[in-house]
Each structure stands twice: as C-alpha cells, then as structure tokens.
Amino acid sequence: MRRSFAPSQKSRAVQSTVSGSQTRRRGTSYILQLLNSDSPDCEDSVDSKESCSLKDGFATSSQCSQAQATETMTDSSQDTPISTPTNKRFFNVVYGKQSKKKHKTWEGDGVLEVGDSVVILKDTEGKVIGRASGKKFANIEEGNQFYVGSKEVEILDEISSDSVPFNKQPLKSKENDSKESCPPPKKKQKIEKYGKMFSCPVKSGSVSDAAKGLMMPRPDHDHQWKFNTENAELRDVFIDQRLASKLRPHQVEGVAFLYRCVVGLANTDYLGAILADEMGLGKTLQTITLVWTLLKQGPYGVPLLKRVLIVTPSSLLGNWNQEFQRWLGGRIMVYVVDQKNKFVDYEKQPKTPVIIMSYEMFVRCYTDVSKYKFDLVICDEGHRLKNNAIKASTLLNNIDCKRRIILTGTPIQNNLQEFHALVDFVNPSILGTYSEFRSTYEAPIVAARQPDANAEVKSKGERCAEQLNFKTSGFILRRTQELINKYLPAKHEAVVFCKPTATQKLLYEAAVDFWENRLDNDCAQSPVSHLSILIQLKKISNHPFLIIRHDDGDEDESNAEDSKNDVSKHLTSILESNGGTTENDSSKLNVLAALLNSLRNTNEKVVVVSYYKQTLDLIAAFCEQKQYTYSRLDGSTPATQRTAIIDKFNSSSCRDNVFLLSGKAGGTGLNLVGASRLVLFDSDWNPASDQQAMARIWRDGQSKSVHIYRLLTTGSIEEKIFQRQLSKASLGETVVDFVASNSTVRLSNKELKELFIIHDSKCFTHDLMECTCKGDGTKIPVDGDDKENVELKEDESQLNLKTVQATARANLKMNQLFHWQHHSSPFNSTLLKEMGLEMAESYISFVLRNTTS
Numbered sequence: 001m002r003r004s005f006a007p008s009q010k011s012r013a014v015q016s017t018v019s020g021s022q023t024r025r026r027g028t029s030y031i032l033q034l035l036n037s038d039s040p041d042c043e044d045s046v047d048s049k050e051s052c053s054l055k056d057g058f059a060t061s062s063q064c065s066q067a068q069a070t071e072t073m074t075d076s077s078q079d080t081p082i083s084t085p086t087n088k089r090f091f092n093v094v095y096g097k098q099s100k101k102k103h104k105t106w107e108g109d110g111v112l113e114v115g116d117s118v119v120i121l122k123d124t125e126g127k128v129i130g131r132a133s134g135k136k137f138a139n140i141e142e143g144n145q146f147y148v149g150s151k152e153v154e155i156l157d158e159i160s161s162d163s164v165p166f167n168k169q170p171l172k173s174k175e176n177d178s179k180e181s182c183p184p185p186k187k188k189q190k191i192e193k194y195g196k197m198f199s200c201p202v203k204s205g206s207v208s209d210a211a212k213g214l215m216m217p218r219p220d221h222d223h224q225w226k227f228n229t230e231n232a233e234l235r236d237v238f239i240d241q242r243l244a245s246k247l248r249p250h251q252v253e254g255v256a257f258l259y260r261c262v263v264g265l266a267n268t269d270y271l272g273a274i275l276a277d278e279m280g281l282g283k284t285l286q287t288i289t290l291v292w293t294l295l296k297q298g299p300y301g302v303p304l305l306k307r308v309l310i311v312t313p314s315s316l317l318g319n320w321n322q323e324f325q326r327w328l329g330g331r332i333m334v335y336v337v338d339q340k341n342k343f344v345d346y347e348k349q350p351k352t353p354v355i356i357m358s359y360e361m362f363v364r365c366y367t368d369v370s371k372y373k374f375d376l377v378i379c380d381e382g383h384r385l386k387n388n389a390i391k392a393s394t395l396l397n398n399i400d401c402k403r404r405i406i407l408t409g410t411p412i413q414n415n416l417q418e419f420h421a422l423v424d425f426v427n428p429s430i431l432g433t434y435s436e437f438r439s440t441y442e443a444p445i446v447a448a449r450q451p452d453a454n455a456e457v458k459s460k461g462e463r464c465a466e467q468l469n470f471k472t473s474g475f476i477l478r479r480t481q482e483l484i485n486k487y488l489p490a491k492h493e494a495v496v497f498c499k500p501t502a503t504q505k506l507l508y509e510a511a512v513d514f515w516e517n518r519l520d521n522d523c524a525q526s527p528v529s530h531l532s533i534l535i536q537l538k539k540i541s542n543h544p545f546l547i548i549r550h551d552d553g554d555e556d557e558s559n560a561e562d563s564k565n566d567v568s569k570h571l572t573s574i575l576e577s578n579g580g581t582t583e584n585d586s587s588k589l590n591v592l593a594a595l596l597n598s599l600r601n602t603n604e605k606v607v608v609v610s611y612y613k614q615t616l617d618l619i620a621a622f623c624e625q626k627q628y629t630y631s632r633l634d635g636s637t638p639a640t641q642r643t644a645i646i647d648k649f650n651s652s653s654c655r656d657n658v659f660l661l662s663g664k665a666g667g668t669g670l671n672l673v674g675a676s677r678l679v680l681f682d683s684d685w686n687p688a689s690d691q692q693a694m695a696r697i698w699r700d701g702q703s704k705s706v707h708i709y710r711l712l713t714t715g716s717i718e719e720k721i722f723q724r725q726l727s728k729a730s731l732g733e734t735v736v737d738f739v740a741s742n743s744t745v746r747l748s749n750k751e752l753k754e755l756f757i758i759h760d761s762k763c764f765t766h767d768l769m770e771c772t773c774k775g776d777g778t779k780i781p782v783d784g785d786d787k788e789n790v791e792l793k794e795d796e797s798q799l800n801l802k803t804v805q806a807t808a809r810a811n812l813k814m815n816q817l818f819h820w821q822h823h824s825s826p827f828n829s830t831l832l833k834e835m836g837l838e839m840a841e842s843y844i845s846f847v848l849r850n851t852t853s
C-alpha cells in the first residue's frame with residue numbers, strides 16, 4: 001500500500017491518481033485526492049541519530065532547527081524509479097566532514113542534485129563529491145542537514161536548473177577590465193593641514209538651498225585629519241528634501257546613524273554598520289536615502305560614493321527595485337542583475353551607480369563583480385552571513401570595500417558566534433578573531449548563564465556583556481516595531497488553542513507510549529529516538545494524514561534498524577485500524593476552514609504560513625477542493641517568478657483568496673500587504689522566524705485592519721514550543737544587548753516525557769501563568785512592577801525555562817500575556833464572530849487575544 005503527496009514541482013496542482021485499494025477512508029475529500037495519488041511509493045527516511053544530536057535531552061535551539069530540518073526530510077516523498085532532468089531539483093549547499101559539532105566547519109559550497117531516489121553532491125565546478133540513495137529526498141527544504149556519502153551537507157536554498165553554476169557556460173570575462181579605482185590620495189603634510197582645518201569654512205552641500213533637507217553631522221578634526229587629504233573645503237551634507245519629507249522620525253535617526261558609520265564619523269578606522277531594526281521599520285528606505293545622499297554629496301565636496309553593491313535574497317530583488325522607483329522615481333539608475341540582465345552586460349553601462357543582485361548570483365559572478373570597485377556594500381537580510389564558512393560570506397569579505405552595511409530584522413538567532421560573524425563582516429577584526437572573542441566575551445557570558453553559576457561568575461559575565469555592548473553599540477542600531485504602530489492600522493493578534501480531535505489524541509498518545517515502552521531497559525527492541533517522536537507529534541498536530549507510513553520495501557540495510565523502530569509504521573497501522581483519516585481530523589485545519597469560509601464573499605485575502613512543504617501541499621489540496629484560489633511561494637519557486645507572484649497577489653485586481661507561504665523560503669523581507677489576515681499554521685523553534693513571518697502583512701502600505709492567528713494544538717508539543725518561544729524571544733531581544741542565550745540545556749527522560757505528553761487542559765499556558773481570571777476576556781488589573789517577576793509556574797515540563805535563566809525581559813515578555821484578553825470556552829457570543837471563527841467553535845478551547853491600535 002503506497003500513498004504519497006505530489007512532488008514539489010507538482011504540488012500547486014495536487015496530484016490525484018489511483019493507487020492501491022487498502023487505504024481505509026472516511027468520506028470523500030481532498031484527503032481522498034491525496035490518498036488516491038498515483039505518484040509512486042514513498043517512505044519516510046528518519047535518520048535522526050545522524051541528523052540531530054537530540055539524544056539525552058531536549059534539543060538546543062540550533063539542534064531544534066536541525067530537528068525540524070530532519071523533520072521535513074522525513075515527510076513522504078515521491079519515488080519514481082527513473083530520474084529525468086525535469087523532475088530534478090537543485091539546491092545550493094555547504095558541505096563538510098560529518099560531525100556532531102553544533103558549529104560545523106564547512107569545507108566548501110556545492111550543489112545538490114535531487115532526483116527521485118538519488119541525491120548527488122557536487123562542488124561548484126560540477127565534480128561529484130558524494131551520493132546517497134535508498135532514501136527519499138523530495139521534501140528537502142532550506143536549513144536541512146543530513147549526510148550524503150561521507151559528507152554532511154546543509155541546504156542553503158533551492159535554485160532552478162539554469163542557475164546551477166556548472167550547467168552554464170562560464171560568464172564571459174571582460175576584455176577590458178573596467179575596474180575603476182579611486183585615485184590614491186595625495187600624501188600631504190598632515191601637520192600643516194590640521195592647522196588649516198580650524199579655519200576651514202563650512203559651505204553648504206551640493207543641493208540648492210531650496211531643496212535643502214535635513215543636515216547630516218559634520219566631521220570632527222580627527223576625521224578631517226584622516227580623510228580630508230586633499231584639504232578640501234568642508235561641505236554640509238543634506239538629505240534631499242524630497243526624501244526627508246517622507247522619512248519617519250526614527251528613519252531620520254537611522255539615516256544619520258548609517259551616515260556616521262560609513263562616513264567614519266563614529267570610528268575613523270571602522271566604516272561598517274548593522275541596521276537591525278525590527279521588521280517593517282523601513283530599512284530599505286533608510287538605506288536608499290543614505291545611498292542617494294552620498295552618491296550626490298560628501299563632507300569634503302566630492303560625493304563619497306560612486307558605485308554601490310546591494311546583495312539581497314532573490315525574492316527581494318524586485319522589492320528593492322520597486323523601492324528605488326517609489327522613493328526616487330527615475331532620478332537614479334539601478335542595475336538589477338537577474339536572468340535577463342546578466343552581470344557581464346553591466347560593462348555596457350558601468351556608470352550605473354547601484355547594482356542589485358542576489359547572493360547566489362553574486363557567488364556565480366564573483367570573478368566579474370570583483371573587477372569593479374565598490375564604495376559601499378549592502379547585505380540585505382544579512383543574518384545569512386552568520387555562518388562565515390558560506391561561500392557568499394567569504395567572497396563578500398574579499399570585496400575590497402571598507403564600507404559595509406548589514407540589514408537584518410533578526411540579528412541574532414542562536415548564539416554569540418553568529419553575532420561575531422556578522423560584526424566581523426561589517427567591521428573586520430574589531431572584536432578580534434573568533435577564538436579571542438570566545439575567551440574574552442562568549443565564554444564568561446555563557447558561563448554566567450549556567451544555572452549553577454556563582455555570584456562571581458555571574459558578575460563577570462555581566463561585565464563582559466556590558467563591555468561587548470559598549471564596544472558594538474556605535475555601529476549597531478535596533479529599534480522595535482512599536483515605533484511605527486501609530487502609522488499602521490489596527491492589528492488583532494490571537495493565539496488560538498485548538499482542541500485535538502479524537503484521532504489526534506489517539507495517535508499522540510500512541511506515539512508517546514511507543515517511545516516510552518522502548519525506553520524500558522528490559523525491552524528487547526532498541527529505543528526510539530526523541531527526534532522521531534518529536535517529528536511525529538508535530539505531524540499529528542498539523543494533521544494525522546501526515547504520519548502515514550509509505551512502505552516501499554526497498555530499504556537498504558542501513559535503514560533496517562530504523563525501520564524496526566519505526567514509530568510511523570506503528571502509527572500508520574493504528575490509524576488504518578481506526579478507519580483512516582479525513583479532513584476533519586485536524587482541529588487546526590477545521591479552524592482554518594472556518595476562517596476561509598467566513599471570508600468567502602469578502603475581498604479579504606489570507607496568507608497561510610507553514611514551515612512544512614507537505615503541510616502546504618495539504619492546505620493547497622484543501623483550497624482546491626473548496627474552490628479557494630491561491631498563490632504559493634516556497635523554496636521551489638524560481639527566483640525569476642517570485643516578484644511577479646507577490647506583485648500579482650498584492651494587486652487589488654487579483655482574486656486569489658489565499659497565499660500559501662513557506663516560512664523558511666519566504667518569511668523574510670516580503671511585503672504581502674494585499675492580505676489583511678495571516679494564519680501561522682505551525683510554529684518554528686526559533687521565535688524570530690515566526691515573528692518574521694507574522695510581520696508580512698502588518699506593514700506600511702497596509703490599509704486594512706489586520707488579523708493574525710497563531711494556531712496551536714492545545715496541550716501538545718506546539719503549545720510547549722510556544723512557551724519556550726515566550727522565553728527565548730526575550731533572550732533574542734536582549735542579544736542585541738549582548739546577553740547570549742544558553743542553549744545547552746538537556747532534559748532527562750522524565751522531563752522529556754513531560755514535554756511529549758499531551759496536557760488535558762483548555763490552555764496549558766494559561767494554567768502555568770496561574771492567572772486568576774475567569775477566561776471571559778475581562779482583564780485583571782496587573783501592577784506592572786509587581787508582575788515584573790512573575791514567571792511561568794515552575795514545572796519540569798516547561799522546557800527548562802528556569803534553566804535557560806529567563807531574564808527580566810523574558811519575564812516582561814511572559815507578562816505581556818497578562819495584558820492580553822483571555823477567553824476560555826464556552827465563548828461569549830461575539831468573540832468568535834469578530835474573529836471570523838464562529839463555525840469553528842467546537843474546535844477551539846481557548847483564545848489569547850490582543851489588539852494594537
């Protein structure tokens with residue numbers, strides 16, 4: 001009996017064909033379509049022992065992302081015997097020796113060719129490095145880590161076949177190297193000049209008085225000493241009035257900050273900056289303003305910049321171009337490198353001052369790009385440079401340009417090593433080598449966060465954090481979203497706790513029992529990894545359909561051991577003996593169904609975010625069955641189509657009801673203001689990813705009130721991830737204040753059990769808060785200061801909130817929930833109606849709700 005989801009290439013139109021007849025089904029539905037798929041056999045390929053060191057305790061945050069990564073790999077996949085070029089997928093990867101280390105050292109960049117049953121790892125020249133077969137890889141997604149032959153690989157992103165470097169003719173190198181270099185500054189007698197500086201008159205900038213906008217800070221004597229080697233007259237630099245009049249106050253401050261950094265007013269030796277404003281604060285406009293200003297002006301008369309390189313994720317190329325047009329109209333020439341606009345053709349118009357290209361394209365065209373001189377390099381969504389072993393990172397580092405800006409809404413996700421990598425990119429060596437940094441800052445800060453740290457260790461850690469903060473605050477700026485609340489329409493956020501259905505409960509409990517039984521030392525069978533259980537619990541929470549085991553009988557020997565322990569096989573047989581599954585078996589899907597139904601005859605559009613391709617396939621099938629039209633953007637969407645898909649969906653003429661978005665592929669940077677509702681169907685271990693995804697619709701340009709729904713299966717692993725996020729989000733925030741998250745917590749089996757079991761409650765989170773409200777939405781007055789120290793009730797099941805040492809801000813974050821409305825079922829008559837969830841009442845046990853207006 002073989003069942004499968006359609007492969008990714010086909011997933012937009014769900015594959016529905018006939019297979020064996022042994023499946024037990026209830027009713028006809030899109031599930032039926034899926035079950036009837038004729039796509040060939042599938043199998044899960046759980047390889048948790050290798051992919052994630054989740055052995056004796058709970059995963060660290062990066063382990064968790066690995067866990068997820070592996071999880072996506074375990075989804076069922078197509079198993080077509082012959083792999084043809086048309087059904088191949090290609091991914092940029094980094095590869096290296098197999099290692100269980102959290103921070104891996106990668107050997108190089110490569111490309112992974114994924115056929116239906118074979119994956120081939122090649123280096124960027126096309127040389128084969130390794131192969132793997134016998135497992136199915138159709139659901140590989142960005143961030144996955146696994147082994148191919150003797151190598152370990154990490155998936156960076158999916159690329160189309162024509163983007164594969166060795167599938168292409170090498171780009172033609174230019175006959176005439178048009179490298180433009182700034183003339184070397186004439187050496188001058190600095191002593192003389194310094195004396196002259198004091199009397200140097202300051203003239204107005206190159207813009208006319210009428211057009212004068214905001215004035216930028218003036219250089220001090222040190223700056224003049226170092227940079228005004230020509231002894232030129234000082235000029236005041238103004239932000240063009242046409243732009244200045246558009247900037248929000250925080251953006252004026254942001255532009256001035258960037259100006260101080262890249263001009264060298266903050267530090268004459270280091271000219272880099274990180275603009276780490278939260279999502280939607282307009283980092284693009286701030287950057288464009290800086291670029292425009294310095295392309296026209298400079299503190300010593302001549303414009304500071306001639307040529308600027310902007311590197312961005314491919315899905316944002318169009319966005320950057322549009323933003324340049326929006327704010328500057330035709331006043332600036334921008335060269336966007338894409339499939340049509342080759343980089344080699346830039347030599348025909350080398351005076352175009354701004355080049356925008358994707359990270360992948362930058363790597364491919366590096367030889368040509370490096371022939372040009374750049375005065376400023378900007379890396380959008382630059383947190384991807386946190387891994388300095390990635391080729392893009394190394395090559396960008398090689399660019400001979402001291403002025404570097406990273407833009408990111410989520411600067412630190414896991415640890416201080418990543419932070420060091422980002423800082424080292426913008427201001428090389430400012431914090432020393434990583435090993436120096438580790439001994440000076442990271443080790444004491446992390447030690448201070450250990451549960452058993454004594455007072456001395458704690459105080460040393462705090463001192464180091466303060467020093468680090470001080471050392472970096474001059475070139476890192478982060479502001480929070482509250483700054484733009486007043487410019488945006490109301491935002492209604494809700495965490496919707498969805499009661500598990502009977503099938504979900506049955507499977508959930510069976511999975512935990514299965515794991516527990518195998519823990520028993522006397523048990524003849526080997527234990528089941530915690531990771532496999534986590535995977536299954538998350539699948540069950542999304543929809544029982546996702547656990548169905550696809551047994552194709554061609555497992556090789558290495559899989560035999562896994563299959564013996566195979567929990568999904570066990571669960572599949574339980575599901576089948578229980579009569580199979582229908583769409584009603586997922587409470588979250590029922591809630592989504594109710595929402596879509598309530599919006600059917602309106603012009604409101606909904607973004608639905610999931611981190612799992614298989615779940616997006618399922619929702620796509622659901623939409624088709626219910627005749628909702630949808631757009632979709634995931635890792636397999638070619639870069640060339642992304643902008644068009646987004647623009648089409650945002651346009652008022654587009655009638656699509658739904659936008660299916662992969663949280664991994666499209667979470668960052670996108671503007672999806674065409675939709676006014678967003679459903680986060682599942683959550684990531686990393687709160688920053690969820691925040692990124694949820695910020696896509698509540699941005700400047702949004703004209704309607706927005707509704708954001710985070711769906712959690714009540715009492716399940718999802719709720720526990722949410723609880724962990726509440727703690728970790730706060731840690732993440734303080735990381736810019738440089739207090740690192742200590743993510744090396746391990747849990748005992750007893751603690752793991754607490755984590756795995758489903759809690760029978762309307763809202764486990766509310767229970768842990770020990771909130772005394774009646775759950776009728778009436779807020780209990782909270783004295784902010786008194787509540788400052790309220791934490792979740794100590795409980796072993798809380799993912800060791802205590803041991804990750806929730807900071808004061810973590811408490812504050814948790815406390816924010818006290819300011820939300822708490823609604824327990826049965827609900828008052830208007831609540832669910834207002835939320836568009838009236839039809840889903842029987843599936844919802846609790847709602848946490850908040851409005852920002």
Ligand SMILES: Nc1ncnc2c1ncn2[C@@H]1O[C@H](COP(=O)(O)OP(=O)(O)OP(=O)(O)O)[C@@H](O)[C@H]1O
Pocket residue numbers: 246247248251277278279280281282283284285323326408409668669670671695699700701
């Ligand atoms: N001053 C402004 N007035 C009107 N609209 C603005 C202003 N600043 C930014 N915007 C708009 O706000 C939206 C979000 O801006 P942008 O994409 O630059 O955010 P971001 O900070 O880069 O967020 P993310 O981290 O999600 O990429 C864009 O549509 C942009 O045009």
Ligand SMILES: [Mg+2]
Pocket residue numbers: 283284380669
């Ligand atoms: Mg952005």
